[in-house]
Amino acid sequence: MSLLAVCQWLADTRGSIALRESIYMYPLIESVHVLTLCLFVGMSVLLDLRLLGWMLPQVRASEMADRLVPWMKAGFALMIVTGALLFYGIPVRYYQNIFFRVKMIALVLAGLNAFLFEIGARRRAADWDARPVPPAAARAAGAASLALWAVIIVSGRMIAYNWFDCDKQPQSAFINWATGCDVESLESQVSSLK
Amino acid sequence: MTLSFFQWCEGTAISAALKASPWAFAVIESVHLLGLAVIGGAVLVVDMRLLGLGLKNQRMADVSRSAFPWLVGSLAVMLATGTLLFLSEPLKCYDSRPFWVKMISLALAILFTFTIRLKVTTADEVPVRPIWFKLVALVSLALWFGVGAGGRWIGFSG
Numbered sequence: 262m263s264l265l266a267v268c269q270w271l272a273d274t275r276g277s278i279a280l281r282e283s284i285y286m287y288p289l290i291e292s293v294h295v296l297t298l299c300l301f302v303g304m305s306v307l308l309d310l311r312l313l314g315w316m317l318p319q320v321r322a323s324e325m326a327d328r329l330v331p332w333m334k335a336g337f338a339l340m341i342v343t344g345a346l347l348f349y350g351i352p353v354r355y356y357q358n359i360f361f362r363v364k365m366i367a368l369v370l371a372g373l374n375a376f377l378f379e380i381g382a383r384r385r386a387a388d389w390d391a392r393p394v395p396p397a398a399a400r401a402a403g404a405a406s407l408a409l410w411a412v413i414i415v416s417g418r419m420i421a422y423n424w425f426d427c428d429k430q431p432q433s434a435f436i437n438w439a440t441g442c443d444v445e446s447l448e449s450q451v452s453s454l455k
Numbered sequence: 456m457t458l459s460f461f462q463w464c465e466g467t468a469i470s471a472a473l474k475a476s477p478w479a480f481a482v483i484e485s486v487h488l489l490g491l492a493v494i495g496g497a498v499l500v501v502d503m504r505l506l507g508l509g510l511k512n513q514r515m516a517d518v519s520r521s522a523f524p525w526l527v528g529s530l531a532v533m534l535a536t537g538t539l540l541f542l543s544e545p546l547k548c549y550d551s552r553p554f555w556v557k558m559i560s561l562a563l564a565i566l567f568t569f570t571i572r573l574k575v576t577t578a579d580e581v582p583v584r585p586i587w588f589k590l591v592a593l594v595s596l597a598l599w600f601g602v603g604a605g606g607r608w609i610g611f612s613g
Contacts, residue, residue, distance in 0.1 A: 299495020415485040
Protein backbone atom coordinates (compact mmCIF):
# COMPACT_ATOMS: atom_id res chain seq x y z
CA MET A 262 0.00 0.00 0.00
CA SER A 263 1.44 3.37 -0.99
CA LEU A 264 1.69 6.22 1.50
CA LEU A 265 -0.92 8.08 -0.54
CA ALA A 266 -3.29 5.13 -0.18
CA VAL A 267 -2.66 5.11 3.59
CA CYS A 268 -3.53 8.82 3.69
CA GLN A 269 -6.69 8.22 1.65
CA TRP A 270 -7.69 5.44 4.02
CA LEU A 271 -6.95 7.71 7.02
CA ALA A 272 -9.06 10.49 5.53
CA ASP A 273 -12.07 8.17 5.48
CA THR A 274 -11.84 7.22 9.14
CA ARG A 275 -14.46 8.67 11.46
CA GLY A 276 -11.94 10.59 13.58
CA SER A 277 -10.46 12.30 10.54
CA ILE A 278 -13.87 13.33 9.21
CA ALA A 279 -14.93 14.59 12.65
CA LEU A 280 -11.75 16.70 12.96
CA ARG A 281 -12.08 18.07 9.44
CA GLU A 282 -15.71 19.04 9.88
CA SER A 283 -15.46 20.43 13.41
CA ILE A 284 -15.82 24.18 13.80
CA TYR A 285 -13.68 24.65 16.91
CA MET A 286 -11.44 21.58 17.31
CA TYR A 287 -9.21 22.21 14.32
CA PRO A 288 -8.48 25.89 15.10
CA LEU A 289 -8.01 25.01 18.78
CA ILE A 290 -5.49 22.29 18.01
CA GLU A 291 -3.76 24.62 15.59
CA SER A 292 -3.56 27.34 18.27
CA VAL A 293 -2.02 24.93 20.78
CA HIS A 294 0.43 23.80 18.09
CA VAL A 295 1.49 27.38 17.31
CA LEU A 296 1.70 28.62 20.90
CA THR A 297 3.70 25.56 22.02
CA LEU A 298 6.30 26.92 19.63
CA CYS A 299 7.17 29.43 22.36
CA LEU A 300 7.97 26.64 24.80
CA PHE A 301 9.67 24.12 22.55
CA VAL A 302 11.46 26.28 19.96
CA GLY A 303 11.86 29.09 22.50
CA MET A 304 13.87 26.88 24.88
CA SER A 305 15.68 25.28 21.97
CA VAL A 306 16.76 28.72 20.69
CA LEU A 307 18.17 29.59 24.14
CA LEU A 308 20.21 26.40 24.17
CA ASP A 309 21.44 26.99 20.62
CA LEU A 310 22.43 30.54 21.56
CA ARG A 311 24.41 29.14 24.50
CA LEU A 312 26.17 26.73 22.14
CA LEU A 313 27.08 29.72 19.98
CA GLY A 314 28.36 31.55 23.07
CA TRP A 315 25.78 34.32 22.65
CA MET A 316 23.78 33.76 25.79
CA LEU A 317 24.65 33.22 29.47
CA PRO A 318 28.30 32.46 28.60
CA GLN A 319 29.14 32.24 32.31
CA VAL A 320 26.72 29.30 32.77
CA ARG A 321 27.93 25.78 31.92
CA ALA A 322 26.34 24.56 28.69
CA SER A 323 25.45 21.25 30.38
CA GLU A 324 23.70 23.10 33.20
CA MET A 325 21.58 24.98 30.65
CA ALA A 326 20.76 21.72 28.89
CA ASP A 327 19.93 19.85 32.10
CA ARG A 328 17.55 22.61 33.20
CA LEU A 329 15.88 23.30 29.85
CA VAL A 330 15.71 19.94 28.08
CA PRO A 331 12.86 18.56 30.25
CA TRP A 332 10.73 21.56 29.17
CA MET A 333 11.76 21.06 25.56
CA LYS A 334 10.73 17.41 25.77
CA ALA A 335 7.32 18.34 27.16
CA GLY A 336 6.86 20.99 24.47
CA PHE A 337 8.02 18.59 21.76
CA ALA A 338 5.54 15.93 22.89
CA LEU A 339 2.71 18.46 22.68
CA MET A 340 3.97 19.59 19.25
CA ILE A 341 4.00 16.02 17.93
CA VAL A 342 0.55 15.17 19.31
CA THR A 343 -1.12 18.35 18.01
CA GLY A 344 0.82 18.16 14.74
CA ALA A 345 -0.25 14.54 14.20
CA LEU A 346 -3.87 15.53 14.83
CA LEU A 347 -3.62 18.39 12.31
CA PHE A 348 -2.26 15.90 9.76
CA TYR A 349 -4.90 13.33 10.68
CA GLY A 350 -7.70 15.81 9.91
CA ILE A 351 -6.55 16.49 6.31
CA PRO A 352 -4.05 13.71 5.50
CA VAL A 353 -4.15 13.63 1.70
CA ARG A 354 -3.77 17.38 1.30
CA TYR A 355 -0.89 17.50 3.78
CA TYR A 356 0.84 14.54 2.20
CA GLN A 357 0.76 16.21 -1.22
CA ASN A 358 1.59 19.70 0.05
CA ILE A 359 5.09 20.83 -0.94
CA PHE A 360 5.62 22.83 2.26
CA PHE A 361 4.58 19.90 4.44
CA ARG A 362 7.16 17.75 2.65
CA VAL A 363 9.88 20.39 3.14
CA LYS A 364 8.91 20.61 6.81
CA MET A 365 9.14 16.84 7.31
CA ILE A 366 12.56 16.68 5.62
CA ALA A 367 13.81 19.58 7.78
CA LEU A 368 12.44 17.82 10.89
CA VAL A 369 14.42 14.69 10.05
CA LEU A 370 17.54 16.81 9.47
CA ALA A 371 17.01 18.58 12.81
CA GLY A 372 16.79 15.18 14.50
CA LEU A 373 19.94 14.05 12.70
CA ASN A 374 21.74 17.24 13.78
CA ALA A 375 20.77 16.62 17.40
CA PHE A 376 21.90 13.00 17.15
CA LEU A 377 25.27 13.95 15.64
CA PHE A 378 25.73 16.52 18.42
CA GLU A 379 24.97 13.87 21.04
CA ILE A 380 27.48 11.34 19.68
CA GLY A 381 30.04 14.03 18.77
CA ALA A 382 30.66 17.28 20.64
CA ARG A 383 28.47 16.30 23.62
CA ARG A 384 30.66 13.25 24.38
CA ARG A 385 33.61 15.57 24.88
CA ALA A 386 31.52 18.14 26.75
CA ALA A 387 33.64 17.82 29.90
CA ASP A 388 36.47 19.56 28.01
CA TRP A 389 34.47 22.60 26.86
CA ASP A 390 31.40 22.72 29.08
CA ALA A 391 32.51 25.73 31.12
CA ARG A 392 34.00 27.67 28.20
CA PRO A 393 32.05 30.84 27.33
CA VAL A 394 32.34 29.99 23.63
CA PRO A 395 32.12 26.24 22.88
CA PRO A 396 34.30 24.62 20.14
CA ALA A 397 33.44 24.81 16.45
CA ALA A 398 31.59 21.47 16.34
CA ALA A 399 29.20 22.57 19.10
CA ARG A 400 28.74 26.02 17.56
CA ALA A 401 27.97 24.42 14.20
CA ALA A 402 25.35 22.19 15.82
CA GLY A 403 23.74 25.26 17.43
CA ALA A 404 23.73 27.21 14.17
CA ALA A 405 22.36 24.26 12.18
CA SER A 406 19.61 23.78 14.75
CA LEU A 407 18.58 27.46 14.54
CA ALA A 408 18.52 27.34 10.73
CA LEU A 409 16.57 24.07 10.55
CA TRP A 410 13.94 25.16 13.07
CA ALA A 411 13.53 28.40 11.11
CA VAL A 412 12.86 26.32 7.97
CA ILE A 413 10.42 24.13 9.93
CA ILE A 414 8.50 27.16 11.24
CA VAL A 415 8.32 28.94 7.89
CA SER A 416 7.39 25.85 5.87
CA GLY A 417 4.89 24.91 8.58
CA ARG A 418 3.19 28.28 8.22
CA MET A 419 3.18 27.95 4.43
CA ILE A 420 1.26 24.64 4.51
CA ALA A 421 -1.83 26.84 4.78
CA TYR A 422 -1.28 28.09 1.23
CA ASN A 423 -2.54 25.95 -1.64
CA TRP A 424 -0.35 27.56 -4.32
CA PHE A 425 1.24 24.24 -5.31
CA ASP A 426 -1.55 21.85 -4.35
CA CYS A 427 -2.40 18.89 -6.53
CA ASP A 428 -5.94 20.06 -7.22
CA LYS A 429 -4.62 23.39 -8.54
CA GLN A 430 -3.41 22.53 -12.01
CA PRO A 431 -1.56 23.29 -14.21
CA GLN A 432 1.64 23.05 -12.16
CA SER A 433 5.14 22.55 -13.47
CA ALA A 434 6.31 18.96 -13.89
CA PHE A 435 8.82 19.53 -11.10
CA ILE A 436 6.10 20.59 -8.64
CA ASN A 437 3.92 17.63 -9.56
CA TRP A 438 6.88 15.32 -9.05
CA ALA A 439 7.86 16.95 -5.74
CA THR A 440 4.31 16.81 -4.39
CA GLY A 441 3.72 13.27 -5.63
CA CYS A 442 0.76 14.51 -7.64
CA ASP A 443 -0.45 12.07 -10.29
CA VAL A 444 -2.06 14.38 -12.85
CA GLU A 445 -3.35 11.56 -15.07
CA SER A 446 -5.30 9.88 -12.32
CA LEU A 447 -6.55 13.31 -11.27
CA GLU A 448 -7.87 13.93 -14.79
CA SER A 449 -9.55 10.52 -14.95
CA GLN A 450 -11.19 11.23 -11.59
CA VAL A 451 -12.47 14.56 -12.87
CA SER A 452 -13.80 13.08 -16.12
CA SER A 453 -15.53 10.25 -14.23
CA LEU A 454 -17.34 12.88 -12.20
CA LYS A 455 -18.63 14.65 -15.31
CA MET B 456 -12.42 58.84 15.22
CA THR B 457 -10.87 55.39 15.67
CA LEU B 458 -12.73 54.07 12.67
CA SER B 459 -11.58 56.94 10.48
CA PHE B 460 -7.98 56.14 11.39
CA PHE B 461 -8.47 52.52 10.33
CA GLN B 462 -10.12 53.72 7.12
CA TRP B 463 -7.18 56.00 6.45
CA CYS B 464 -4.82 53.03 6.98
CA GLU B 465 -6.86 51.01 4.52
CA GLY B 466 -6.34 53.70 1.88
CA THR B 467 -2.54 54.05 2.22
CA ALA B 468 -0.26 53.06 -0.62
CA ILE B 469 1.53 50.48 1.53
CA SER B 470 -1.79 48.80 2.34
CA ALA B 471 -2.60 48.64 -1.37
CA ALA B 472 0.84 47.22 -2.16
CA LEU B 473 0.49 44.54 0.54
CA LYS B 474 -2.95 43.55 -0.74
CA ALA B 475 -1.74 43.39 -4.34
CA SER B 476 1.08 41.01 -3.56
CA PRO B 477 0.10 37.31 -3.49
CA TRP B 478 2.98 36.32 -1.22
CA ALA B 479 3.74 39.40 0.94
CA PHE B 480 1.36 38.38 3.73
CA ALA B 481 2.75 34.83 3.83
CA VAL B 482 6.36 35.98 4.01
CA ILE B 483 5.72 38.67 6.64
CA GLU B 484 3.60 36.25 8.68
CA SER B 485 6.46 33.72 8.58
CA VAL B 486 8.94 36.28 9.93
CA HIS B 487 6.35 37.19 12.58
CA LEU B 488 6.30 33.51 13.63
CA LEU B 489 10.10 33.31 13.75
CA GLY B 490 9.98 36.29 16.09
CA LEU B 491 7.38 34.44 18.17
CA ALA B 492 9.78 31.57 18.84
CA VAL B 493 12.50 33.95 20.05
CA ILE B 494 10.24 36.20 22.14
CA GLY B 495 8.61 33.08 23.55
CA GLY B 496 11.96 31.80 24.78
CA ALA B 497 13.06 35.20 26.09
CA VAL B 498 9.82 35.73 28.06
CA LEU B 499 9.41 32.16 29.29
CA VAL B 500 12.94 31.68 30.59
CA VAL B 501 12.58 34.70 32.89
CA ASP B 502 9.02 33.91 34.00
CA MET B 503 10.04 30.31 34.66
CA ARG B 504 12.99 31.55 36.74
CA LEU B 505 10.56 33.74 38.73
CA LEU B 506 8.48 30.64 39.39
CA GLY B 507 11.55 28.68 40.51
CA LEU B 508 11.61 26.56 37.32
CA GLY B 509 14.11 26.13 34.50
CA LEU B 510 17.35 28.03 35.14
CA LYS B 511 16.65 28.18 38.88
CA ASN B 512 20.31 27.74 39.84
CA GLN B 513 21.27 31.01 38.18
CA ARG B 514 20.85 34.44 39.68
CA MET B 515 17.58 36.08 38.69
CA ALA B 516 19.36 39.22 37.44
CA ASP B 517 21.77 37.18 35.27
CA VAL B 518 18.93 35.35 33.54
CA SER B 519 16.91 38.52 33.06
CA ARG B 520 19.82 40.60 31.76
CA SER B 521 20.95 37.94 29.31
CA ALA B 522 17.42 37.46 27.97
CA PHE B 523 16.77 41.20 27.69
CA PRO B 524 18.48 41.99 24.34
CA TRP B 525 16.72 39.01 22.73
CA LEU B 526 13.41 40.19 24.18
CA VAL B 527 13.88 43.71 22.83
CA GLY B 528 15.19 42.49 19.46
CA SER B 529 12.40 39.99 18.89
CA LEU B 530 9.78 42.48 20.10
CA ALA B 531 11.06 44.97 17.51
CA VAL B 532 10.71 42.32 14.78
CA MET B 533 7.23 41.43 16.04
CA LEU B 534 6.08 45.06 16.08
CA ALA B 535 7.48 45.79 12.62
CA THR B 536 6.03 42.67 10.96
CA GLY B 537 2.83 42.98 12.99
CA THR B 538 2.29 46.53 11.76
CA LEU B 539 2.65 45.33 8.16
CA LEU B 540 0.22 42.46 8.77
CA PHE B 541 -2.23 44.96 10.22
CA LEU B 542 -1.80 47.30 7.24
CA SER B 543 -2.71 44.49 4.86
CA GLU B 544 -6.23 44.39 6.34
CA PRO B 545 -6.96 47.32 8.70
CA LEU B 546 -10.76 47.25 8.48
CA LYS B 547 -10.91 43.50 9.01
CA CYS B 548 -8.86 44.07 12.17
CA TYR B 549 -11.19 46.87 13.27
CA ASP B 550 -14.13 44.45 13.17
CA SER B 551 -12.18 41.60 14.79
CA ARG B 552 -12.69 41.07 18.51
CA PRO B 553 -9.49 38.96 18.84
CA PHE B 554 -7.53 41.88 17.33
CA TRP B 555 -8.65 44.18 20.13
CA VAL B 556 -7.96 41.51 22.75
CA LYS B 557 -4.48 41.24 21.31
CA MET B 558 -3.84 45.00 21.19
CA ILE B 559 -5.01 45.63 24.75
CA SER B 560 -3.03 42.62 26.04
CA LEU B 561 0.00 43.83 24.08
CA ALA B 562 -0.13 47.35 25.49
CA LEU B 563 -0.46 45.99 29.03
CA ALA B 564 2.23 43.33 28.46
CA ILE B 565 4.76 45.88 27.18
CA LEU B 566 3.97 48.28 29.98
CA PHE B 567 4.25 45.58 32.64
CA THR B 568 7.38 43.97 31.16
CA PHE B 569 9.41 47.17 30.93
CA THR B 570 8.39 48.56 34.30
CA ILE B 571 7.52 46.25 37.20
CA ARG B 572 8.86 43.01 35.71
CA LEU B 573 12.14 44.57 34.60
CA LYS B 574 12.65 46.20 37.97
CA VAL B 575 11.88 43.04 39.93
CA THR B 576 14.01 40.75 37.75
CA THR B 577 17.13 42.91 37.38
CA ALA B 578 17.50 44.36 40.88
CA ASP B 579 20.50 42.97 42.76
CA GLU B 580 18.68 43.10 46.04
CA VAL B 581 14.94 42.65 45.73
CA PRO B 582 13.02 43.98 48.71
CA VAL B 583 9.94 41.85 48.11
CA ARG B 584 8.91 38.41 49.27
CA PRO B 585 9.12 35.40 46.85
CA ILE B 586 5.34 35.25 46.53
CA TRP B 587 5.52 38.52 44.56
CA PHE B 588 7.97 36.93 42.09
CA LYS B 589 5.38 34.31 41.32
CA LEU B 590 2.66 36.89 40.91
CA VAL B 591 4.82 38.90 38.49
CA ALA B 592 5.48 35.73 36.46
CA LEU B 593 1.81 34.77 36.32
CA VAL B 594 0.72 38.27 35.25
CA SER B 595 3.40 38.29 32.56
CA LEU B 596 2.42 34.82 31.30
CA ALA B 597 -1.29 35.73 31.27
CA LEU B 598 -0.72 38.98 29.35
CA TRP B 599 1.59 37.44 26.74
CA PHE B 600 -0.77 34.49 26.38
CA GLY B 601 -3.54 36.99 25.59
CA VAL B 602 -1.32 38.50 22.90
CA GLY B 603 -0.49 35.13 21.35
CA ALA B 604 -3.93 33.55 21.53
CA GLY B 605 -5.63 36.75 20.34
CA GLY B 606 -3.16 36.94 17.46
CA ARG B 607 -3.78 33.38 16.32
CA TRP B 608 -7.52 33.90 16.55
CA ILE B 609 -7.52 36.99 14.27
CA GLY B 610 -6.86 34.60 11.41
CA PHE B 611 -9.82 32.38 12.27
CA SER B 612 -12.43 35.09 12.49
CA GLY B 613 -14.10 36.54 9.43
